[in-house]
Amino acid sequence: MASAALSPEILAKYEPVIGLEVHVQLLTATKAFCGCANRFGAEPNTNVCPVCLGLPGALPVLNEKAVEFATLASLALNCEVRPRSIFARKNYFYPDLPKGYQISQYDKPLAEHGWIEVPTAGGATKRIGITRLHMEEDAGKSIHEGFADSATRSYIDLNRCGTPLVEIVSEPDIRTPDEAFEYLTRLKEILLYTRVSDCNMEEGSLRCDANVSVRLRGAGKFGAKAEVKNVNSFRFVRAALEYEIERQVETIESGGRVMQETRLWDANEGRTYPMRSKEHAHDYRYFPEPDLPPLILSPEFLEKSRRTLPELPEARRTRMVAEYDLSAQDAHTLTASREFADRFESAAKTARNPRRVANILLSEVGGRLKALGLDQEQSPVSMAGLVMASDLLDEGKLSSKQMKQLFDTCFEKGEDFRAVYEREKPQQITDTGAIEGLIDEAIAANPKQVEQYRAGKKSLAGFFVGQVMRASKGQANPALLNELVTKKLEG
Numbered sequence: 001m002a003s004a005a006l007s008p009e010i011l012a013k014y015e016p017v018i019g020l021e022v023h024v025q026l027l028t029a030t031k032a033f034c035g036c037a038n039r040f041g042a043e044p045n046t047n048v049c050p051v052c053l054g055l056p057g058a059l060p061v062l063n064e065k066a067v068e069f070a071t072l073a074s075l076a077l078n079c080e081v082r083p084r085s086i087f088a089r090k091n092y093f094y095p096d097l098p099k100g101y102q103i104s105q106y107d108k109p110l111a112e113h114g115w116i117e118v119p120t121a122g123g124a125t126k127r128i129g130i131t132r133l134h135m136e137e138d139a140g141k142s143i144h145e146g147f148a149d150s151a152t153r154s155y156i157d158l159n160r161c162g163t164p165l166v167e168i169v170s171e172p173d174i175r176t177p178d179e180a181f182e183y184l185t186r187l188k189e190i191l192l193y194t195r196v197s198d199c200n201m202e203e204g205s206l207r208c209d210a211n212v213s214v215r216l217r218g219a220g221k222f223g224a225k226a227e228v229k230n231v232n233s234f235r236f237v238r239a240a241l242e243y244e245i246e247r248q249v250e251t252i253e254s255g256g257r258v259m260q261e262t263r264l265w266d267a268n269e270g271r272t273y274p275m276r277s278k279e280h281a282h283d284y285r286y287f288p289e290p291d292l293p294p295l296i297l298s299p300e301f302l303e304k305s306r307r308t309l310p311e312l313p314e315a316r317r318t319r320m321v322a323e324y325d326l327s328a329q330d331a332h333t334l335t336a337s338r339e340f341a342d343r344f345e346s347a348a349k350t351a352r353n354p355r356r357v358a359n360i361l362l363s364e365v366g367g368r369l370k371a372l373g374l375d376q377e378q379s380p381v382s383m384a385g386l387v388m389a390s391d392l393l394d395e396g397k398l399s400s401k402q403m404k405q406l407f408d409t410c411f412e413k414g415e416d417f418r419a420v421y422e423r424e425k426p427q428q429i430t431d432t433g434a435i436e437g438l439i440d441e442a443i444a445a446n447p448k449q450v451e452q453y454r455a456g457k458k459s460l461a462g463f464f465v466g467q468v469m470r471a472s473k474g475q476a477n478p479a480l481l482n483e484l485v486t487k488k489l490e491g
């Protein structure tokens with residue numbers, strides 16, 4: 001269907017409208033309503049009990065930790081948390097749902113009216129609304145492949161039944177596949193910072209469905225939407241949306257009508273295809289869960305949650321840009337995960353010059369890691385090693401050239417900075433006379449620069465420091481050198 005036939009002019013006539021539904025598994029030790037372990041990868045059907053198997057007479061008991069995590073996520077996403085929310089039964093039949101209903105929340109969800117800010121193409125930020133965040137339980141898993149008789153049978157693993165989830169529904173505020181990608185990236189980052197989920201998409205801890213429609217620009221009414229399911233990476237969400245927008249525009253342009261339907265993304269073919277269009281007629285017959293009382297959150301509980309909220313990624317970046325004199329891009333690198341940012345900051349605090357630690361980490365270590373295709377976790381240089389390098393540089397016990405050579409050795413041999421430094425103890429020329437001799441040579445060889453310096457271009461001191469440093473093969477004591485260069489030039 002969709003092809004390269006659509007010109008940018010035709011595409012530009014239309015405005016995509018995108019909303020995202022994200023399911024996130026909470027990182028609790030046990031399931032939402034029973035004491036079974038909440039763990040991925042266990043032997044099938046071993047983490048089950050009468051409650052999560054839906055056996056007659058079994059009663060659910062709400063996991064307090066799940067409520068804590070869901071509340072924390074709500075607050076981190078700027079939602080208003082409802083002091084009284086209601087669990088509801090969502091009835092449907094499917095083999096992986098032995099109870100015949102899912103415990104969810106319906107018209108009184110845990111939280112509403114949140115937002116996430118995303119960067120836009122123009123460099124501004126845009127606020128994407130979050131309609132609601134509600135708690136629910138996950139279903140089991142049907143396994144359709146991997147067995148000798150998979151052609152004729154499906155298998156069932158109920159370990160996932162009753163795993164606590166939050167579903168986060170965005171407003172239809174998203175207008176481009178890139179905005180959708182950014183929204184998901186920010187959302188995942190926030191959830192990781194609050195430590196309520198591991199957000200592991202391969203293991204299904206974070207799953208995304210995308211609703212997308214197109215309308216003529218300026219039109220008030222939304223077009224018929226397709227819901228794209230089964231998308232297991234943010235890049236695929238972006239690709240699926242790009243495909244779907246073109247498909248819908250092409251359908252309309254060729255005189256057709258976009259059907260309201262559920263579609264699946266096929267990553268291998270790079271396209272979506274329709275699935276069970278009848279299922280939209282589903283009537284879930286929601287009603288309040290009779291086995292669970294309303295969920296009442298006291299002001300004290302909410303206050304405690306608020307206090308538990310960590311500094312969130314965007315706020316942390318803003319602070320770090322100022323505190324460490326970083327570019328926005330560098331702040332992004334340092335805050336990629338809360339663990340990494342924490343490790344960096346607690347180390348940097350112990351250094352003489354925290355900004356220098358940031359600088360060395362980004363330029364020296366970051367540059368070498370990038371060249372080798374490694375990530376930060378694989379760096380041979382520890383944060384303590386970085387602080388040591390930074391302090392030596394700061395105290396003038398190491399020139400930057402020597403530091404670079406030591407880092408080269410660290411990366412060649414896979415050793416930390418301290419080990420390499422202590423073995424190689426780079427020579428330093430601290431003999432005033434020897435350094436003065438080198439400065440005299442540099443001054444004699446560069447009369448024009450001397451003249452300019454004396455005429456007021458003081459920044460040329462750096463030029464002479466560089467000349468002498470090179471002549472000394474990086475071994476001149478930097479502090480002494482700086483001092484003597486200024487003295488000589490002034491004298």
Ligand SMILES: [Zn+2]
Nearest residue numbers: 034036049052
């Ligand atoms: Zn159970």
